[in-house]
Amino acid sequence: MSSSRSASPSWTTRAETRADVPAVRDLVRAAFPTPEEADLVDALRADPGAWIEGLSLVAVDDADRPVGHALLTRCHIGEAPALCLAPVAVRPEHQNTGAGTAAVRAALLAAERLGEHHVVVLGHPRYYPRFGFTRASAHGIGLTVDVPDEALMALTLDAAHPLPAGTVRYAAPFGI
Secondary structure, eight states: OOOOOOOOOOEEEEEEEEHHHHHHHHHHHHHHHSHHTTTHHHHHOOOOOOOOTTTTTEETTTOOEEEEEEEEEEEEEETTEEEEEEEEEOOOGGGGTHHHHHHHHHHHHHHEEEEEEEEEEEEEEGGGGGTTTTTTTGGTTTOOOOOOOOGGEEESSSSOEEEEEEEEEEOOGGGG
């Protein structure tokens, strides 16, 4: 969809392909201010313990170019396997058009189809509740580093599997 449209477009989403890697790299570098943040997707892609095929989703424009990206990687809550939503990136010229929201929704649906049960996110507290995320601390979920309580959120994708309590262990590229 074109960024010139004033209404939020209905974005097409799909799993990232090998051909998308350079475009996703450019998208993330355009969206994040530091090289460490921008290089995180490549580091997660290279980590077989973090990368899960099919859980890197893109929102694409009319020319099938990625303009929004959401990535779910493996983490653990205590000993229970979970997913971490990070990062979510949108090309600056497509901010506030729904591209990021579409990519996140597609990623969560893909995770649910794969039988995943839990997702955590360290992010902006006004953005993620729209997807059903709530404060992780309310479920006994925490981190080994200090972050604002409202910034760490958790979501269960399957009511038959309530959120476990424990400390979140991220993949090594996160450095936490």
